[in-house]
Amino acid sequence: MPLLARTVNTPLAIEVRRGAVADLGPLLADRRISAGGDVAVVVGPGQGEKIAELCRPTLGSADVFTVTGGTVDSANELGDQLRLRNYDAVVGIGGGKTIDTAKYAASRYAIPMVTVATSLANDGIASPVASLTHEGGKGSYGVHIPIAVMVDLDFVENGPDRQTQAGIGDAVSNLSACADWELAHEARGEPIDGLAVTLARTGAEALINHPGKITDDGFLTTLAEALILGGISMSICGSSRPASGGDHEISHAIEHLHPGRSSHGEQAGLGALFCTFLRGDLERFGQLARCLHRHGLATTPADLGLTDDEFVEVVQHAPRTRPDRYTILEHLTLTPAETRRRLGEYADELRQHVG
Template sequence: MPLLARSVQTPLHIEVRRGAVADLARILADGRISAGGEVAVVVGPGLGERIAELLRPSLRSATIYVTGGGTLDAALELADKLRAGHYDAVVGIGGGRTVDTAKYAASRWGLPMVSVATSLANDGIASPVASLVNDGIKGSYGVHIPFGVIVDLDFVETGPDRINRAGIGDVLSNISALADWELARMIRGEPVDGLAASLARMGAEAMLTMPGDMGDDAFVTVLAESLISSGLAMAICGSSRPSSGGCHEIMHAIDSLFPDTASHGELAGLGALFCTFLRGDDRRFGQMADCLERHQLPRTPSDVGLDADQFIRAVEFAPRTRPDRYTIIEHLAMTPEETRRRLAEYENALATR
């Protein structure tokens, strides 16, 4: 008998609106995650006091932990603290580093985790992946998908504009990642999950043409929902394939070779635009270049402080960051001289638009 349906893991609760953090107790109760508010709330050092003030009236039983976040050591340290308590769930409130630290620590002991995003830098807010630095190298660690995903637009509005705009680059990179997935299917027979691909594609297509900017609630809501869809796409297919191709290989290579160059989303958008150019897709290249320019996101290596030699090194190093992945970079297998020529053509194509 054929399989007529499949079950997929998704969050129990998704909410994008203003005032969500202050309303967290009701959200946890309505979602049957924690009726009494006995939760561990994990925050970053910059938001701790503000969030604590908002939560104290309604979540008196909560324990608040402040973490520097972003490293495997910080996540393990948090996990040790969680083991000593008795909690219904873990609530990670903050940016990507804080949320990923909370995701990993919660998964360590099988605790439900709720992701509360106060910035929109990347699609980690809803993904089954925690990006953490270990011995100076950023790695991706499988975790349970969040039981709830909440985006508070009040916090997003007051956060650093550059960090939030970076999420646009991460969403757009899905277009290149999906093209790489199709290439892998054609060349290596790699199966493509149609449902995961559809979810990843929808958000990226919406960002390409969505009017407005980060000062517009409607635009920010679509960006948040697109990032959530991207995370769900990864959960459905069991890997980062729908949202990570040559674009992210370049991003991880730059992170490894030239740390602190730019943010995840900024580098993913730049990598996606370059890979789309390599693919010879002029229509997509034009659409993505226009969108990145409209939202003041990097399009050339110099925009993130890299010279040609450094970017060429990153492209050469990129396949090592995901040895099992087949993308346009592996397909072309360019020599450094070929990469230099293509980079010059790429920058000329942008300059003459």
């Protein structure tokens, strides 16, 4: 009987702890990523340069590039600089914009990429996707999954709480995204990857049930692991399906119709809560509502600065953000009047769980 298996791309190393940045050089050597520190270190402006100084003693041959990240242009400019020398790896140190810029540039020239995350705002720290802006708006680009991922809790703790809260919203929204994928499988026969679902859901379940606060190392470690597992789940199935359903459609619609109101992760968290209500899963709805409320995230449109009418418009627009994706929003095809009625019912149900 033949042995059936598949190869799964995952990082060679994952470390979540305090003091990770200072130990970057030894990790690269131990994992045979770069024995001599011949790497390109990519940092953001301001604090990024200070972080790079912590690494410099163990990365004597490194070049440091400061980028104002988050755009296709900045990623292409970085790529042009990477061509001038033969690097063992690209090390992106910082938040989401810096890391996505480094991921895109490294993938463009087939250079291994290492993530050193100093914030936990989204699952991009380990995902095969780079979100970058361009002249026409914001796009998602396929990139290679990082070869190693480090999260330094010292910097996460000292960063803005809103970044960590955004990461919580992005991570727990995987529960709704997986439910949407299962719905698409049942309603339309869409293939589903059980391993990808297992990883995405396991990380989110651990987070939603964790009793700690965003100031606790244990909770921050669980959050980091949930975001990393979400990124790996996308790599396994080759799409964002296990981490992006109606929840992210709602977030993208808010960004399109009302840009700058709030963070992506917080929007995704609210989107997940509303989609869970639409699916009629009130036990999961209560879990999500209490988790979001406990950590200070939005549970109503008003918490994001949106009126009920604006949120109805968002829900109506949401399916257009991902025409190829089947979620509870496409399944129900609610009219504006029906959406407004369901939003009222949502508010009544929410009061039973968070007051």
